[in-house]
Amino acid sequence: MINYYSGFFISFILHLGLIFSFSNYFSIDFLSYEKDITSIPAYVIYEKEQVKTKSPKRVKELNLVEANKLKIVEDNKEISSILERLDLKRDLINPTTEKETKNTDLEKVMYFSSVIRDQIMSNWREPKSSKVGLKTEFIISLVPTGEVIDVSLTKSSGDKAFDQSALLAINKVNRFYDLEMPRKLFDENFRKFTVVFSPKE
16 A cells, blocks of 8 residues: 555645645745945046156256357357458458459450560561551460460461461460460460461551
């Protein structure tokens, strides 16, 4: 015979326990706590912006640099003023104008031309066949030392004897003396120039 009493008894006990728990018969409060819950104070901290200040030593160095810059500027202005005064004095001492310079160069050209003419004419012997109206021209090339490097006939007089006498006079010179002049003046006027021969009246 199967024993149903033990199973029935266990089931009865379990159901009885459930009924007591739902009816809160034993007054057990599982959800309440007697703890004192207090709020935690919170603080907001503001960080103050730090202002960078220059150390006295750094300030002194910067001031020294600025002072040196000002001194250099003042010195440059003073130097410029001195140079301007020197230029003004030079202009007062040597008041040469462009026109006067050109006149001086022209005078030098005329002077050295006369030196060359005198040295050629001292060697020229006019032929008996020469007559008024004859004219012959030569181009002479020189080096700065005055030496003649080339002579060429550019215009004949029509009288061969007259032309030959003029060419002989130039060849006898061979070198012109007393032509110490600035290089620019020589290059522009005497490196290559024309000589004209014509009989005396």
